[in-house]
């Protein structure tokens with residue numbers, strides 16, 4: 285008899301845990317009519333700001349908007365360069381292009397797959413306006429190291445925290461480590477909505493005020509009919525905010541379950557796959573569990589598929605090699621290119637059992653010496 289499949293991520297199990305709160309959120313939203321913005325959004329913004337150790341949180345429509353709004357709020361646009369790791373989801377670069385700035389792709393540390401201060405320093409020019417510190421796969425960038433460079437150069441350090449809700453660097457939460465941070469609440473994220481959603485956190489009151497105006501049609505604070513700037517529509521739904529408030533209460537517990545699963549993987553995985561490194565100063569929340577394949581990746585993927593085990597590739601094409609992002613002057617970025625060719629993401633979610641992890645590891649061990 286075929287074994288039960290092991291899903292890459294189990295959204296049904298995650299959402300089942302908050303089913304009662306979800307039912308309540310539906311009824312309450314229908315009763316109050318707070319569909320867009322409103323009390324549920326304000327409550328979630330306060331809770332999430334507190335969780336991230338940030339002064340302000342602004343709910344927006346998705347994570348890409350969050351990054352684009354931060355750039356616009358900092359007046360970054362035409363003529364500016366923004367340093368972006370080549371190893372990220374393309375949305376980080378997309379936000380830069382959308383405001384009219386140029387993404388300058390840089391390589392990453394081959395062990396952690398993240399940017400470092402030295403990498404950023406080498407890419408600075410007179411036009412550099414910001415650096416996107418992408419806390420990829422759940423691990424925070426060492427922003428203490430990167431900010432030594434950005435502060436001296438007078439360049440903004442923006443966190444892309446779409447994959448790292450709750451991650452910490454030296455006991456400080458992501459979302460509080462740069463001028464502002466963009467979060468995604470895409471359903472599969474560590475904190476996921478039932479559709480699209482996003483947020484910006486920042487310690488800067490003036491920037492927060494500007495971002496609220498920009499995200500709400502440029503509407504002046506406290507006014508319904510005055511539009512002081514050309515803004516846009518990027519708002520969080522009330523229903524999604526209620527869902528996120530319910531899930532936020534369980535986020536630490538869910539992140540802990542991911543960390544336990546990661547430890548078990550590290551203990552049991554055979555040498556043909558090597559997990560990415562996590563820096564000592566960093567506490568990863570393992571949005572993804574990414575390994576580097578020392579043997580042919582297709583063979584690894586096929587063995588997992590044959591055993592009914594879900595897997596993914598994050599990401600098989602580095603951003604500087606994506607057709608839409610080639611400007612003709614592409615430099616080789618060897619670590620990012622090597623990662624793109626060899627990485628593979630194993631099942632990772634808070635409900636993954638030890639038995640399932642053992643099955644994944646046994647399946648991979650069967651490839652050893654083959």
Ligand SMILES: Cc1ncc(COP(=O)(O)O)c(C=O)c1O
Nearest residue numbers: 346347348373375376446468470
């Ligand atoms: C690193 C990173 N940045 C930005 C985004 C964009 O978020 P969204 O899909 O909510 O627009 C994502 C989403 O997958 C992401 O992983």
